[in-house]
Amino acid sequence: MTATQDAPASVTEIGRDRRRKEDQRLITGRTRWTDNIQLPGMLHMAMVRSPFAHAKITAIDTSAAKAATNVVAVYTGKDLDESAGVLINAWAITTDQVAPDHPPIPADRVSFAGEIVAVVVARTPAEARDAAELVDVDYEELPAALDLKEAAEDKVLAHPDLGTNKSALWVFDSGEAGTGGNVEDAISKARTDGILIEREYRQQRLIPAFMEPRSVVVDPTGEQLTMWSATQIPHILRFALAATTGVPESKIRVIAPDVGGGFGGKLQVTPEEWTAWWVARQVHKPVKYTETRSESLMAAHHGRDQWQKLTLAAEKDGSVTGLKVELLADLGSHVAIVGGGVPVLGAFMFNSIYKFPAYHFACQTVLTNKTWTDAYRGAGRPEATYAIERLMDELAVELGVDPLEVREKNWIKHEEFPFTTVAGLEYDSGNYEEATAKAKANFGYDELRAEQKRRRDENDPVQLGIGVSTFTEMCGLAPSRVLGQLNYGAGGWEHASVRMLPTGTVEVVTGASAHGQGHETAFSQIVADRLGVRFEDVEILHGDTQVSHKGLDTYGSRSLVVGGEALVKAADKVIEKAKPIAAHMLEANVDDIEFKEGRLGVRGTDQGVALAEVAMAAFAAHDLPDGVEPTLDSDATYDPVNFNFPHGTHLCAVEVDTETGQVKMRKYTCVDDIGNVINPLIVAGQVHGGLMQGIAQALFEEAVHDESGTLVSASFVDYLVPTAADTISFDVDHNTTPSLTNTLGTKGVGEAGTIASTPAVVNAVVDAVRAFGVSDIQMPCTPERVWRAIHAGDAGGADPTTGGAAPHFDESTGHEGQTDRTDGAGQ
Amino acid sequence: MARIELTVDGAQVSDDVEPRMLLVQYLREKLGKTGTVIGCDTSNCGACTVHLDGRSVKSCNVLAVQANGHEVTTIEGLAEPGSLHAMQEAFHECHALQCGFCTPGMIMQSVDLLNDNPNPSEDEIRNGLEGNLCRCTGYHNIVRAVQAAAAAGATTAQPAAEKVEA
Ligand code: FES
Numbered sequence: 001m002t003a004t005q006d007a008p009a010s011v012t013e014i015g016r017d018r019r020r021k022e023d024q025r026l027i028t029g030r031t032r033w034t035d036n037i038q039l040p041g042m043l044h045m046a047m048v049r050s051p052f053a054h055a056k057i058t059a060i061d062t063s064a065a066k067a068a069t070n071v072v073a074v075y076t077g078k079d080l081d082e083s084a085g086v087l088i089n090a091w092a093i094t095t096d097q098v099a100p101d102h103p104p105i106p107a108d109r110v111s112f113a114g115e116i117v118a119v120v121v122a123r124t125p126a127e128a129r130d131a132a133e134l135v136d137v138d139y140e141e142l143p144a145a146l147d148l149k150e151a152a153e154d155k156v157l158a159h160p161d162l163g164t165n166k167s168a169l170w171v172f173d174s175g176e177a178g179t180g181g182n183v184e185d186a187i188s189k190a191r192t193d194g195i196l197i198e199r200e201y202r203q204q205r206l207i208p209a210f211m212e213p214r215s216v217v218v219d220p221t222g223e224q225l226t227m228w229s230a231t232q233i234p235h236i237l238r239f240a241l242a243a244t245t246g247v248p249e250s251k252i253r254v255i256a257p258d259v260g261g262g263f264g265g266k267l268q269v270t271p272e273e274w275t276a277w278w279v280a281r282q283v284h285k286p287v288k289y290t291e292t293r294s295e296s297l298m299a300a301h302h303g304r305d306q307w308q309k310l311t312l313a314a315e316k317d318g319s320v321t322g323l324k325v326e327l328l329a330d331l332g333s334h335v336a337i338v339g340g341g342v343p344v345l346g347a348f349m350f351n352s353i354y355k356f357p358a359y360h361f362a363c364q365t366v367l368t369n370k371t372w373t374d375a376y377r378g379a380g381r382p383e384a385t386y387a388i389e390r391l392m393d394e395l396a397v398e399l400g401v402d403p404l405e406v407r408e409k410n411w412i413k414h415e416e417f418p419f420t421t422v423a424g425l426e427y428d429s430g431n432y433e434e435a436t437a438k439a440k441a442n443f444g445y446d447e448l449r450a451e452q453k454r455r456r457d458e459n460d461p462v463q464l465g466i467g468v469s470t471f472t473e474m475c476g477l478a479p480s481r482v483l484g485q486l487n488y489g490a491g492g493w494e495h496a497s498v499r500m501l502p503t504g505t506v507e508v509v510t511g512a513s514a515h516g517q518g519h520e521t522a523f524s525q526i527v528a529d530r531l532g533v534r535f536e537d538v539e540i541l542h543g544d545t546q547v548s549h550k551g552l553d554t555y556g557s558r559s560l561v562v563g564g565e566a567l568v569k570a571a572d573k574v575i576e577k578a579k580p581i582a583a584h585m586l587e588a589n590v591d592d593i594e595f596k597e598g599r600l601g602v603r604g605t606d607q608g609v610a611l612a613e614v615a616m617a618a619f620a621a622h623d624l625p626d627g628v629e630p631t632l633d634s635d636a637t638y639d640p641v642n643f644n645f646p647h648g649t650h651l652c653a654v655e656v657d658t659e660t661g662q663v664k665m666r667k668y669t670c671v672d673d674i675g676n677v678i679n680p681l682i683v684a685g686q687v688h689g690g691l692m693q694g695i696a697q698a699l700f701e702e703a704v705h706d707e708s709g710t711l712v713s714a715s716f717v718d719y720l721v722p723t724a725a726d727t728i729s730f731d732v733d734h735n736t737t738p739s740l741t742n743t744l745g746t747k748g749v750g751e752a753g754t755i756a757s758t759p760a761v762v763n764a765v766v767d768a769v770r771a772f773g774v775s776d777i778q779m780p781c782t783p784e785r786v787w788r789a790i791h792a793g794d795a796g797g798a799d800p801t802t803g804g805a806a807p808h809f810d811e812s813t814g815h816e817g818q819t820d821r822t823d824g825a826g827q
Numbered sequence: 828m829a830r831i832e833l834t835v836d837g838a839q840v841s842d843d844v845e846p847r848m849l850l851v852q853y854l855r856e857k858l859g860k861t862g863t864v865i866g867c868d869t870s871n872c873g874a875c876t877v878h879l880d881g882r883s884v885k886s887c888n889v890l891a892v893q894a895n896g897h898e899v900t901t902i903e904g905l906a907e908p909g910s911l912h913a914m915q916e917a918f919h920e921c922h923a924l925q926c927g928f929c930t931p932g933m934i935m936q937s938v939d940l941l942n943d944n945p946n947p948s949e950d951e952i953r954n955g956l957e958g959n960l961c962r963c964t965g966y967h968n969i970v971r972a973v974q975a976a977a978a979a980g981a982t983t984a985q986p987a988a989e990k991v992e993a
């Protein structure tokens with residue numbers, strides 16, 4: 001038998017800038033957001049939330065709400081039973097970690113402003129919201145633990161029963177681990193005979209602010225209880241529901257339909273989901289809850305929020321001899337699912353791309369009466385990168401050399417890979433020299449430095465600043481063994497299935513769960529190449545545990561490097577299964593069968609069959625060799641042995657108006673090494689969006705609480721997600737050294753931009769005004785803070801932000817001013 | 828309750844609505860026009876942007892009763908079924924969307940922008956989209972898409988021919 005079909009075109013899909021498969025439904029409004037779901041008899045929930053950061057609930061009167069029109073039920077924390085379950089922390093970073101219980105609705109005490117105290121169930125969302133206003137709650141206010149440093153001293157307890165706010169102290173010491181020397185020795189030597197840089201930096205509290213508010217629908221009427229949720233983690237959600245609410249896992253189906261962004265913010269198991277799960281089982285009807293934006297900003301987890309105490313020791317020539325990092329990390333009111341693990345993910349990255357001989361890291365996690373914190377794009381690594389890249393700039397100033405020069409002196413040279421770092425990780429590949437050279441050329445580094453000098457010499461009121469960030473990160477969460485050593489509650493593998501349908505198309509199931517990343521496109525490209533089928537003939541299925549029964553979801557830049565590799569392995573198994581059938585069809589020896597571009601051929605002849613024909617033969621199963629299963633379908637679960645380590649050189653130029661403190665982005669250039677690229681278009685998009693979020697931390701965003709613990713920035717009027725008018729277009733390029741830890745040679749890209757950009761921008765702002773005696777400006781570098789820094793000649797941003805963190809200093813709005821972006825909004 | 832009659836995506840519709848019902852709620856809850864979404868409660872995000880008599884409005888900032896007697900176009904009626912408006916095409920071509928949640932509002936606002944100014948500079952595009960937030964794309968490719976659509980001469984919304992039984 002010979003092939004009857006044309007061989008597929010041999011254009012490789014990997015590396016092509018394919019337009020996305022998922023766009024069609026999104027640009028035409030044929031979307032499936034959780035909030036779009038309507039089911040017969042569906043009821044709607046509204047939450048009553050605490051206005052106090054810390055208070056005893058002394059009484060709740062629900063009678064008026066219960067009597068309101070079309071209200072079906074009202075529940076408080078006292079009504080919940082064991083079947084309501086609890087919210088889990090999956091990563092106790094130390095075995096003695098202190099964590100308060102976390103019921104979906106507390107019965108007697110609230111511990112942050114925004115916590116749910118009652119839920120109203122009604123026939124329409126409006127009726128539920130109206131009735132929620134009628135719930136009368138009596139509180140007895142308690143002193144609240146709000147300031148992170150004071151909370152760490154246990155001045156006021158966030159949870160009095162626990163006796164302390166200190167949750168866990170996590171320590172790594174290179175001397176003890178045998179990965180390097182003793183940092184104290186390095187510090188004392190530098191104190192007498194070298195350079196010692198001691199700094200304290202603030203990582204302000206941020207809000208992920210995904211555009212789709214969280215939403216959950218629970219249908220208890222089927223044989224399986226079904227939850228739709230705007231989540232990044234349907235599989236972990238299902239596991240946690242089973243583990244805590246007594247419903248067998250096999251009776252639970254979780255679906256993440258179209259999900260409108262996450263950035264770590266939807267990597268959570270939430271009180272809202274648990275409440276909906278329980279309520280639906282009480283009322284025996286489908287229920288829906290969709291949060292408002294202010295509820296989202298108040299109650300969905302926040303990110304960052306650290307104080308970083310840093311000591312960098314160096315020789316007089318600029319060779320770094322040691323780095324000591326002491327962190328305080330704010331957990332908020334509860335230890336969230338990853339919670340204290342977020343700063344620990346940064347523990348391995350403070351040494352970044354450098355060859356430091358000694359390293360010490362200690363992180364104290366602290367409970368407060370603020371919104372809980374957890375992963376936000378980068379999760380631990382932006383904080384680490386910020387600290388070291390700010391310090392390297394300070395070292396360059398101390399030495400009087402160019403910031404790139406001191407970095408080069410300390411970084412790992414390309415011929416030194418693989419390199420085991422002082423934090424104990426093995427970096428497989430990279431080329432910092434090449435990426436930096438390319439970035440300098442693209443940026444016009446020397447020209448901009450010349451312009452900077454000219455403006456300084458001329459005392460130009462608008463000064464130019466140039467910021468550098470040479471970052472690396474570890475990504476692809478995975479290695480299960482490493483996660484186990486860190487006491488993480490789960491593995492990090494990923495699962496894939498490839499199903500060969502009899503008519504020649506291919507169904508691929510992945511355990512990764514996309515929410516904007518473009519998996520359907522990039523994964524189709526990988527499978528199309530691997531099996532020699534058309535891109536259009538591959539369908540990617542995900543996000544529904546009834547279809548994708550096994551997976552660990554999407555976060556930590558893992559989908560491609562772990563999930564993509566699982567696809568490759570599953571596809572390879574399909575080919576292996578096809579070989580004996582093809583050999584039988586071709587009357588050849590199985591050892592002579594080779595697979596190329598979608599065809600199984602007999603080596604050295606032009607005899608062959610298309611994979612689709614073998615799939616059809618397996619489907620018919622009329623004439624298969626003895627003992628061969630009638631299917632080509634294959635599964636693979638992949639667990640990598642190592643992380644991968646993207647890196648890059650980011651250069652930022654800003655113009656600072658020294659008279660107003662206004663910062664204007666002038667140019668942003670980056671050259672990232674993310675290994676082999678599957679789809680350059682998607683990669684560029686990930687970089688752009690990532691950059692913007694990092695820039696937002698540097699210049700715009702901050703979650704601000706008032707002295708009673710109320711979130712002041714609880715709307716988009718005050719929480720300043722940048723607009724198109726706030727920024728510029730980016731100059732994005734790549735330098736490629738393939739990763740050696742996976743067969744595709746890829747590295748993660750989802751978080752790179754965010755990790756790299758924050759220090760590049762702040763370094764640029766500080767560089768612009770250093771001549772005024774400024775060596776630090778607290779983030780976000782608002783015009784007010786920049787202006788104060790210039791005029792006080794110090795780290796002017798030391799005061800906490802008051803009011804909103806205004807990006808545009810405008811005399812008409814004053815120091816407290818906020819930009820009201822409803823103007824020009826087409827009204 | 829108040830009786831309203833209006834045209835939505837080319838179809839005549841009529842309903843009794845509560846006076847406080849927002850246009851966006853009317854579109855989503857009564858008409859099932861779930862292509863238009865809600866991203867905030869302070870009229871800051873622009874996710875709900877539609878056209879009212881051919882001009883962009885934030886439909887969370889308009890009462891359903893205010894739309895009485897008017898013509899509303901949503902993302903679902905921007906082009907005839909099975910075809911794409913040049914702006915939708917440009918968003919796809921330029922990879923101007925990731926999660927896609929801001930996209931319907933962003934496209935409707937971009938169409939309006941070009942109706943006003945068929946040849947905008949990058950600054951004019953950025954300022955014209957200031958009322959629409961996107962958390963995914965960093966706006967870079969959205970700006971490219973509007974430039975591409977402008978180059979292709981996309982200025983007016985094609986009248987929707989969709990017939991909807993409301
Ligand atoms: S939902 Fe209308 S502006 Fe945000």
Ligand code: FES
Pocket residue numbers: 211260261516923924925926927928929930960961962963964
């Ligand atoms: S594409 Fe996700 S918010 Fe714009």
